[in-house]
């Protein structure tokens with residue numbers, strides 16, 4: 128389909144161009160909003176690596192997001208360590224470590240059991256964060272976290288976020304198209320047959336969770352760079368639900384689906400909360416509409432238009 | 443002994459699906475397992491490939507006790523299987539179905555760097571070609587015709603470069619012409635790869651035309667074994683199996 132790939136190229140270049148000029152043409156408010164979209168996008172892409180490729184529905188990715196956010200905030204405020212490239216490695220590693228522990232317990236579980244266990248873990252983490260007041264600041268969280276050096280100024284934060292998100296997305300893309308990524312797709316499609324072609328199903332699902340939690344942790348760290356703080360809400364289940372929502376809005380069968388989902392979610396939230404207080408109501412209706420009318424999400428809808436309704440979708 | 447089963451037992455509730463089964467397979471043979479519906483053929487396949495665990499008894503492959511090992515471990519040892527009821531990756535293309543098996547067989551499935559689609563292309567197309575699926579390479583597994591899905595079953599199993607290939611009714615639900623075509627394919631593949639085949643099949647003409655050894659299963663028990671002539675002339679077999687169907 129040359130017409131399609133041409134379209135994708137032009138569209139991609141336009142987006143890239145737009146993302147580069149954002150700080151020069153838009154107000155500070157919009158630069159902040161787009162930074163937020165980028166961070167949530169990374170969280171979504173990392174979840175989608177697990178959900179779209181391996182077919183594991185984690186409803187607790189907020190746990191990894193929050194773990195890395197708190198690690199970042201604590202490292203900066205409590206230790207002298209304030210080098211962003213060290214912190215941006217250590218914090219996601221903490222998230223991956225949590226993923227590695229949870230993974231031991233849940234990698235053998237499927238569908239609902241997997242999802243409910245991940246919810247349980249976020250709830251536990253949320254309670255722990257609120258309890259460990261000395262370390263985490265309890266309900267009010269940790270405020271005033273400032274990175275040393277150039278990460279003080281909004282435009283720099285924006286470009287830094289953009290660079291990290293793009294880099295992480297590229298890495299996840301590469302992993303997704305490697306033999307490992309294809310083994311995950313096979314497992315999603317048919318775990319039984321996968322084991323009969325000698326794929327180690329449990330071990331693959333386990334590693335997928337670890338990889339996913341690492342990159343979700345990266346998003347959590349970036350969130351601290353952007354908000355200068357870490358808050359217990361990050362571990363509350365609604366945060367996890369947001370991450371799942373953007374994957375479903377965007378379409379879990381598309382690598383960049385979560386980017387579209389994230390943009391739609393945050394832009395809608397921005398607009399709708401400025402006119403009405405009923406944001407959750409409207410979001411709920413939108414999710415229902417997407418699930419019922421376009422089960423492959425927004426990217427699936429776009430693809431169907433291109434395929435003239437042949438309705439074929441691929442991850 | 444290449445492959446041997448000793449006193450294998452499996453019950454489901456009150457039903458003895460596998461009742462004190464002992465048999466052996468010689469290397470390089472096409473060995474058939476026959477028996478009426480519900481005789482316990484699929485259960486036997488499931489027991490030796492690690493789908494389910496036997497209650498007791500032993501499975502010995504190349505001198506090694508593989509009883510109760512996982513499906514993955516047994517596949518690694520060199521026993522690949524196809525399924526009676528199509529069991530493929532429906533949302534992956536035929537090419538990708540075979541690809542995941544090939545990559546796994548080569549222990550590449552932990553490689554996170556190389557683009558999978560650029561590895562082992564010739565081998566994958568070779569497998570598709572030898573099972574007659576090269577035209578369908580880019581079609582989704584779930585959209586293939588039933589016959590082609592059964593071929594894909596065989597291609598996936600072959601991708602594992604098995605020493606013993608266990609085919610559970612590879613022609614089930616196929617038209618007559620298609621049946622002989624796929625069995626021809628299996629024969630040529632066997633010559634090419636030198637693997638041993640354990641085949642389960644309902645069609646007697648098919649069985650008699652290609653088997654070296656036949657084992658007859660009835661109500662979970664082995665009731666006869668021998669070469670084609672012996673089985674054709676075996677009274678017990680004629681009574682419980684052949685007679686029962688004609």
Ligand SMILES: Nc1ncnc2c1ncn2[C@@H]1O[C@H](COP(=O)(O)OP(=O)(O)OP(=O)(O)O)[C@@H](O)[C@H]1O
Pocket residue numbers: 454457458459477478479480481482483484485486526
């Ligand atoms: N998982 C199971 N749970 C309970 N009973 C089972 C199970 N699998 C098989 N059985 C029973 O074991 C017996 C043997 O079944 P099996 O599927 O092995 O027969 P088969 O020879 O493959 O038959 P067919 O020719 O119809 O494929 C049947 O009575 C069946 O009902």
Ligand SMILES: [Mg+2]
Pocket residue numbers: 483484485526
């Ligand atoms: Mg059967």
